[in-house]
Amino acid sequence: MALKVIATALPEVVIVEPEVFSDARGFFYESFNSRDFGEHVAAGMEFVQDNHSRSARGVLRGLHYQIERPQGKLVRVVEGEVFDVAVDLRKSSPRFGHWTGVSLSAENRRQLWIPPGFGHGFVVLSASAQYLYKTTDYWYPEHQRSIAWNDPAIGIQWPIDFEPMLSEKDAAAVRLADAEHYA
Numbered sequence: 001m002a003l004k005v006i007a008t009a010l011p012e013v014v015i016v017e018p019e020v021f022s023d024a025r026g027f028f029y030e031s032f033n034s035r036d037f038g039e040h041v042a043a044g045m046e047f048v049q050d051n052h053s054r055s056a057r058g059v060l061r062g063l064h065y066q067i068e069r070p071q072g073k074l075v076r077v078v079e080g081e082v083f084d085v086a087v088d089l090r091k092s093s094p095r096f097g098h099w100t101g102v103s104l105s106a107e108n109r110r111q112l113w114i115p116p117g118f119g120h121g122f123v124v125l126s127a128s129a130q131y132l133y134k135t136t137d138y139w140y141p142e143h144q145r146s147i148a149w150n151d152p153a154i155g156i157q158w159p160i161d162f163e164p165m166l167s168e169k170d171a172a173a174v175r176l177a178d179a180e181h182y183a
Contacts, residue, residue, distance in 0.1 A: 005040050008100040013086045013118065015102055016041060016074070016111040029109065031076065032134065041113050045072055047134040054079075055124045055131065060164035062121015063087055063154075063173070066143040067180045070116035072136035080129030081105035083159050084112050087119040087147070091181045099156050106130075117182045119147050123164055145180055146173035153177060 002019035016037075018029040030036075038044065055061065062085065065071075075084060085101040104110050105126075114120050116136065146169055149156070153176045158164075 003036060003040060008086075008102065010086060010088055010095055010098060010100045010118070012088075012115050013100050014041060014113050016113055018109060018111070020109060031111075032074070037074075042072065042115060045115075045136050047074070047136055049135045049138055051133050051135065053131045054128060056128050056165070057124050057126060058160075058162055058165050060121065060123040060149055060158075060166055060170070062170065063119040063147040063149055064121060065089055065119040065145055065147075066137070066140055067145050067182075068143040069137045069140050070182065071139075072116045073114045073120055073133050074111055075104065075114065075120075075122075075131065075133040076109070076111040077104045077106055078130050078132055079106050080124065080126035081107070082122040082124050082126075082129050082131060084122040085120065085156055085158075086112070086114045087154055087156075088117070089119050089147075089179075089181050090117045090183070092183055093117075096181070097154055097176055099154055101156065101158075121149055123158055123160055125159070144169075146170050147179050148173040148175050151175045
């Protein structure tokens with residue numbers, strides 16, 4: 001897997017750009033290679049679940065995390081475009097409450113690695129988006145938590161000029177100050 005790893009404002013969260021081979025017929029790239037991912041991105045991580053979601057323009061999902069059995073996520077978009085965000089929720093981190101965001105699209109084929117210990121969310125910028133992600137642990141609804149997408153203590157600069165569509169769970173999300181954190 002020929003890939004390029006790009007740093008973000010949070011050193012543990014990285015952008016992964018695969019090498020894409022294109023010609024008149026179309027394109028090809030390895031979207032995941034366990035050996036190369038372990039060597040260049042996150043050693044020792046195993047993925048146990050693949051997820052696929054489709055959302056309409058303006059849908060904002062997040063900021064989600066599991067307080068027990070935290071998940072690492074490798075995320076990518078195969079149709080459309082999203083603005084994807086990770087927030088450091090490790091109380092012992094000097095970057096606790098800091099965020100980073102990146103545009104992921106079918107066109108740029110970028111992926112984002114969000115390790116365990118981070119909250120995660122995205123907003124759909126295109127007419128719709130199909131979003132694929134691998135997780136390092138299974139989903140446990142009893143451990144699922146959500147922090148408010150617009151918490152001023154975090155100050156995410158979402159590139160939107162509209163009120164996003166939220167699930168009931170995300171509309172009821174708590175602020176960082178009231179949320180459960182990782183050690």
